[in-house]
Amino acid sequence: MKTxxxxxxxxxxxxxxxxxxxxxxxxxxxxxxxxxLSNKPGIRIIHEDAYGLPEAAEKNxxxxxxxxxxxxxxxxxxxxxxxxxxxxxxxxxxxxAASAAGAVAAANALLDDKFSTDDLVRFAMSGEKLASGVxxxxxxxxxxxxxxxxxxxxxxxxxxRLSFPDLYVTVVHPQIEVKTSDARQILRxxxxxxxAIRQWGNIAGLVAGFMQKDYDLIGRSLEDVxxxxxxxxLIPGFDDVKTRCLEAxxxxxxxxxxxxxxxxxxVEERTAQRVREVMEDVYGSLxxxxxxxxxxxxxxxxxxxxxxxxx
Amino acid sequence: MKTxxxxxxxxxxxxxxxxxxxxxxxxxxxxxxxxxLSNKPGIRIIHEDAYGLPEAAEKNxxxxxxxxxxxxxxxxxxxxxxxxxxxxxxxxxxxxAASAAGAVAAANALLDDKFSTDDLVRFAMSGEKLASGVxxxxxxxxxxxxxxxxxxxxxxxxxxRLSFPDLYVTVVHPQIEVKTSDARQILRxxxxxxxAIRQWGNIAGLVAGFMQKDYDLIGRSLEDVxxxxxxxxLIPGFDDVKTRCLEAxxxxxxxxxxxxxxxxxxVEERTAQRVREVMEDVYGSLxxxxxxxxxxxxxxxxxxxxxxxxx
Numbered sequence: 001m002k003t004x005x006x007x008x009x010x011x012x013x014x015x016x017x018x019x020x021x022x023x024x025x026x027x028x029x030x031x032x033x034x035x036x037l038s039n040k041p042g043i044r045i046i047h048e049d050a051y052g053l054p055e056a057a058e059k060n061x062x063x064x065x066x067x068x069x070x071x072x073x074x075x076x077x078x079x080x081x082x083x084x085x086x087x088x089x090x091x092x093x094x095x096x097a098a099s100a101a102g103a104v105a106a107a108n109a110l111l112d113d114k115f116s117t118d119d120l121v122r123f124a125m126s127g128e129k130l131a132s133g134v135x136x137x138x139x140x141x142x143x144x145x146x147x148x149x150x151x152x153x154x155x156x157x158x159x160x161r162l163s164f165p166d167l168y169v170t171v172v173h174p175q176i177e178v179k180t181s182d183a184r185q186i187l188r189x190x191x192x193x194x195x196a197i198r199q200w201g202n203i204a205g206l207v208a209g210f211m212q213k214d215y216d217l218i219g220r221s222l223e224d225v226x227x228x229x230x231x232x233x234l235i236p237g238f239d240d241v242k243t244r245c246l247e248a249x250x251x252x253x254x255x256x257x258x259x260x261x262x263x264x265x266x267v268e269e270r271t272a273q274r275v276r277e278v279m280e281d282v283y284g285s286l287x288x289x290x291x292x293x294x295x296x297x298x299x300x301x302x303x304x305x306x307x308x309x310x311x
Numbered sequence: 312m313k314t315x316x317x318x319x320x321x322x323x324x325x326x327x328x329x330x331x332x333x334x335x336x337x338x339x340x341x342x343x344x345x346x347x348l349s350n351k352p353g354i355r356i357i358h359e360d361a362y363g364l365p366e367a368a369e370k371n372x373x374x375x376x377x378x379x380x381x382x383x384x385x386x387x388x389x390x391x392x393x394x395x396x397x398x399x400x401x402x403x404x405x406x407x408a409a410s411a412a413g414a415v416a417a418a419n420a421l422l423d424d425k426f427s428t429d430d431l432v433r434f435a436m437s438g439e440k441l442a443s444g445v446x447x448x449x450x451x452x453x454x455x456x457x458x459x460x461x462x463x464x465x466x467x468x469x470x471x472r473l474s475f476p477d478l479y480v481t482v483v484h485p486q487i488e489v490k491t492s493d494a495r496q497i498l499r500x501x502x503x504x505x506x507a508i509r510q511w512g513n514i515a516g517l518v519a520g521f522m523q524k525d526y527d528l529i530g531r532s533l534e535d536v537x538x539x540x541x542x543x544x545l546i547p548g549f550d551d552v553k554t555r556c557l558e559a560x561x562x563x564x565x566x567x568x569x570x571x572x573x574x575x576x577x578v579e580e581r582t583a584q585r586v587r588e589v590m591e592d593v594y595g596s597l598x599x600x601x602x603x604x605x606x607x608x609x610x611x612x613x614x615x616x617x618x619x620x621x622x
Contacts, residue, residue, distance in 0.1 A: 017511075018511065018515065019508060019511075020508045020512075021508065021511060021512040021515060022515070150512070150515050150516060150519060151512065152512045152513065152515065152516035152528075152531065152532060153509070153512060153531075158516070158531060160515075160516060160519050160528060162519060187504060188504065189503060189504055189505075190501040190502065190503055190504065191501065191502060191503075191504050191507055192500060192501055192502075193498060193499065193500055193501065193502050193537075194500075196502055196507040196510065196511075196537070197330060197331045197332065198464070199507065199511055200328075200329065200330075200332060200507075200510055200511040200514045201331075201332040201461070201462065201463045201464055202463065203511045203514060203515045204329065204332060204333070204461050204463065204471075204514045204515065204517075204518045205461060205463035205469070205471060206515075207515045207518045207519055207522075208461060208471050208473060208518055208522065211518075211519065211522045211523075212522075217463075217471060220463065220464075220469060221463060226504075226507070
């Protein structure tokens, strides 16, 4: 039986001013999965973590992604997937995207790369649909491609990989629950044109800043006048964390995806560590449990770690 | 008496998906100006063109820009400015910006580059305020810096010069009047969030396309779901011109500034010439007079052509 092990990275969607269109993969944390081809048709999912996620394929994010892929495959193929989730569901760090992207990337490796990476994005979005009710690729695309990706459009899919300079990422996940679907519902359906103009000036600046490796421009462009003012209300300590992280030398940052995680970018590791201390202090003072990662941008996307051939 | 001659280029603001934040300078047309320092305080403006523009400094776009500059100068200085406008006022090709930017650049050359280019942008915006009621820099910045510029913000001013590949520009100016102030008034104050997301995906794609020299990405990103559907109604033949120019091989394009001029980008000169033929055909059939330019992106901004020292 052919078996692959994969690591599917966490990711930060939106990147402050790029709501629904920008995403960045993280070197840490990552979900661990093992997948085998099976002669028995169907999808079997076993969770080795303790999050109590549903294992029936149609109710499981990885399962929904695999089911979308199966529609374009010989129906006699079957998969067995073992998942050890290290990205906590509901963290705002692309946990569902890692499940979906990791599963379809694993299956594709078992199928000798039958599908393109864009195909995998398409399949994995069915997992996101199950998780949040909306097909979006701002976690899926960086998770599969690595690095920082622009999802210019999803109909038809148009993913652009952006170059970027060395950066450290500090992420705090306060252990409170913010559901992606709730975080979407509180957004206004209409926005002021003047705010939209400011936002597209910022995303244009952020893209130029990444590509020109202009740290100051990246910092100035990490401003969100539309989503953050609404969603940050759901995150205790947000304003305090942000203000103090900037004072500690972070370039900028904001809500990771729909939250509650908050990320900050820094040019140097020692700054990223100071940012970690600030985050510890804020959430320690608030008496809210938290988990912090000081990490880099993952450049490869889902990693296929091992292919074993058994009799 | 010290005298300079300057050429101030036309410019295309917005670049379809970058309303109020992107602009591009054109090699042709350009306004011609001659400026002399004078011992007599005050600003004297003489128009050598036949557009009947006011010559009193406070009512003249170049004059308003110079008056903003004079606030930071020795009050005993005077300027005499002769202007031959080759960019027709009201064309949507940055005519007022060329007047304002050319005047302050000329004055700065006479003052041995006392001010930075960002200072000149700031002064010239006072000319735009007089022309359209709003301080904006999406024509001023490319006119002064050349090339393609992002105006990420104007308070404080944050201008980013973008790299770009070889491109030909075809511009048609149908001889009808669209006032910038009218073109602003018909815009909605609020836009749908989903449209804004599409727009910032497009501007991010356009910036990445320019910088990666990816012609296809530039073409796909030249889409405006917010401004063009409203403003194009003011421009006869717009949909027909756009559809047929794309069929003729143009990468994409749209309204130049607030119109009525329409521009198209092409990779090759022969395509840009085919686009010209299409434009001629459409406006010829409609019985509307027009002027067409087939040109390049100007890379230098306002050109100081000559400095003469008289006794």
